[in-house]
Amino acid sequence: MAETKTIQEQHTAGPQAIGFDYQFYYFMLLALDLKFGQKIGFEVKDDVHIDKEDGTTILYQAKHTIIKNAKGKPQNLTELDTDLWKTLSNWADFIIADKSSDFLKKHTFILVTNKSESNNDFITTLNLFKADNDSDKVKLKIKELGNKTKDETLKKYLKKVTKLSKSKLELFLKKLWIEIGEDKIIDKIKNKILEKYYQENLVDPIFEKFSSELNLSKYLDIKAGQKFEISGSEFGKRFGKCFKVSNEIRPLPKREFPVLLPDDLESQIFIKQLLDIGEIQPGSNDIRNYTTQMLKFLNHFTYWSEEENFILLTDIEEFKNNSIQIWINEFKAKYRKIERQINYGSAIEDLEDDIKNLGVDLVDYIRKQDLSIPGFSALGIEFSNGHYYALSDKLEIGWHFDWSNKYKKE
Known part of the structure; x- marks a missing residue:
């Protein structure tokens, strides 16, 4: 043999x-x-x-x-x-x-x-x-x-x-x-x-x-x-x-990161914003779910941009600016009538019910956005929602018509 x-x-x-x-x-x-x-x-x-x-x-x-x-x-x-x-x-x-x-x-x-x-x-x-x-x-x-x-x-x-x-x-x-x-x-x-x-x-x-x-x-x-x-x-x-x-649209890699939830979930700014317009109620399971989505996105974004440098600084800036611009455009569209009423002398307190309803509509619209970072395929709804929650937690966007005054005073 x-x-x-x-x-x-x-x-x-x-x-x-x-x-x-x-x-x-x-x-x-x-x-x-x-x-x-x-x-x-x-x-x-x-x-x-x-x-x-x-x-x-x-x-x-x-x-x-x-x-x-x-x-x-x-x-x-x-x-x-x-x-x-x-x-x-x-x-x-x-x-x-x-x-x-x-x-x-x-x-x-x-x-x-x-x-x-x-x-x-x-x-x-x-x-x-x-x-x-x-x-x-x-x-x-x-x-x-x-x-x-x-x-x-x-x-x-x-x-x-x-x-x-x-x-x-x-x-x-x-x-x-x-x-x-x-x-x-x-x-x-x-x-x-x-x-x-x-x-x-x-x-x-x-x-x-x-x-x-x-x-x-x-x-x-x-x-x-x-x-x-x-x-x-x-x-x-x-x-x-x-x-x-190098220029093709491709997915960003995903990993399993531990999600460490804060002790007081309802003290988070982005949760306070959603509570105030009535999108969620105190003690709701949605609070934990939304927080998890935000932290999953933030963990991955840190991994992509800082740890592995998959994303250029210019791409990060473009991604953020584009995300905020989508919110700006819809915010203006939703609240155009409210702004006109206030300009004509209506008190904002008298419009609160309408503002809360429009705020929920605004959240619903934003949640449908499937965002993408330049050069990469879409993030998916969960990560896109998590990104917007993070922006609202940093008070870079809001849902209530008067959000910038309501929360920046805190």
């Missing part, structure tokens, strides 16, 4: 598949920084390439391993790593095929890998060359590595690089970069999205939409026999909708 499992494992493409995924996600990471005048391609000129505004091109080879070292990190990129030398050999082929030096002058070469580095003599020698420009040391190091290995394929890769003329080898080495330890690529993409939008709650939705749309576009373009390339100017047209999630 164990032997059968080993044979099956040899025929699975898991490690290879994740290698392709790594290339794609690295492409996605670079695409997020694409500028106007640039063009990025996937599996066109290399694993990934970027054509820059000045006519030069960056070629990327992305290599991934699932093998871990003793510390649980991706295995080291050794000086005789097959991925390393196969990549350099392929680039050497490109350079040799071009009889002039135009290809070298116009290209930069970057090998990206999640592998770690530990005492890689070739990388050390390459870094020294960038300081002293002595290509003979590099060539000597490559020949030493060729003598160290018995792998004929690896020997062929090493030899291909040494076939470059001195001038071409020097220019190649100057334009060659090896980026090791590029692991957790998805986290890096999400961090890049966070840097652009500054709201952590938007990162996952944007990532999911962008990666899905990018992958689908890749499949359809290649299936249609087209190159999968994206220019900076067309990026917004093709994928801008993936980032509109």
